[in-house]
Amino acid sequence: MPAPGAMRFGYTILYVSKVEASLDFFERAFGIGRRFLHESGGYGELDTGATTLAFAEHSIGEGHLPGGHVRADQSEQPLGMEVALVCDDVAEAHQRALAAGGKELAAPQAMPWGQTVSWLRCPDGLLVELCTPM
Secondary structure (H helix, E strand, O other): OOOOOOOOOOEEEEEEOOHHHHHHHHHHHHOOOEEEEOOOOOEEEEOOOOOEEEEEEHHHHHHHOOOOOOOHHHOOOOOOOOEEEEOOOHHHHHHHHHHOOOEEEEEEEEOOOOOEEEEEEOOOOOEEEEEOOO
């Protein structure tokens, strides 16, 4: 248990063009349910447990960051960050994500440390790693 007042990880917000489309992709591709979509459509969350994975429209990010930000959907290369999702069958999860509209960056492969991993890019440009538990 953290000490009172200690820093803890609360949530990640990913800026996207269409929040509902990103939520829908994560539901279809990874089977992660939707927890919340604001009536404006500009902010939504997935049901990921204790730590929230959320999406917000780029306009919200631009409002918080006056200098702007790099849009994943407009970057030729994936951003230097990823969302890692742990599953028992990476090959099956990878195929499901591709069928839902993901773009393969690296097919499932066994790593020297014993994990199986793959990488793909979501339609909104975000980078996702699928991996077996460590």
